[in-house]
Amino acid sequence: QKEVEQNSGPLSVPEGAIASLNCTYSDRGSQSFFWYRQYSGKSPELIMFIYSNGDKEDGRFTAQLNKASQYVSLLIRDSQPSDSATYLCAVPYSSASKIIFGSGTRLSIRP
Amino acid sequence: EPEVTQTPSHQVTQMGQEVILRCVPISNHLYFYWYRQILGQKVEFLVSFYNNEISEKSEIFDDQFSVERPDGSNFTLKIRSTKLEDSAMYFCASSETGGGKPQHFGDGTRLSIL
Numbered sequence: 139q140k141e142v143e144q145n146s147g148p149l150s151v152p153e154g155a156i157a158s159l160n161c162t163y164s165d166r167g168s169q170s171f172f173w174y175r176q177y178s179g180k181s182p183e184l185i186m187f188i189y190s191n192g193d194k195e196d197g198r199f200t201a202q203l204n205k206a207s208q209y210v211s212l213l214i215r216d217s218q219p220s221d222s223a224t225y226l227c228a229v230p231y232s233s234a235s236k237i238i239f240g241s242g243t244r245l246s247i248r249p
Numbered sequence: 250e251p252e253v254t255q256t257p258s259h260q261v262t263q264m265g266q267e268v269i270l271r272c273v274p275i276s277n278h279l280y281f282y283w284y285r286q287i288l289g290q291k292v293e294f295l296v297s298f299y300n301n302e303i304s305e306k307s308e309i310f311d312d313q314f315s316v317e318r319p320d321g322s323n324f325t326l327k328i329r330s331t332k333l334e335d336s337a338m339y340f341c342a343s344s345e346t347g348g349g350k351p352q353h354f355g356d357g358t359r360l361s362i363l
Binding site: 183 | 280284290291293299304307338347350351352353354355356357
């Protein structure tokens, strides 16, 4: 059974600080990794994706991959109240036709 | 920016009735997907569709479910005889190609079975 695990939180971070979110995955052969942001009652919004060839930075977001330990992380610098949401880690499996989602980490940015 | 559109945003249906959820994927995308999310639970894969056929389906996607691309733009999910446990948010997604490329989600249809 392919699994993606996340700490459900809530993770509370002061405004302006760095939020660090982690995710572990079970399939050692996975090659790509996605982070989605989901506001309450809304759909998942893709915010970052990385491939197994390295880390990626996009604005305030950095996604890092540790293949040996099978985890991916998302760092959010200069956290804003609008970053308060649930962050879903997602990993494509099998023929990469489907994504397996983690249960999400609820992030709360306190002013 | 191109987006996946879904209709209706909310569908209320009596148990046992058929329901069709509609999606218009991003125009140059070739792979289409349906996911569902029961309130408070994970997003779960239902089915993927490529080249006018199902490429993969989950154990949730039983004989009560079907998908279709009736024309060049729409992608539909039909539930033949709805059950109470089908109540969920249903998300359509699309990607340019397979091979682990990012999937972009629509706003979802909230399906409520009475």
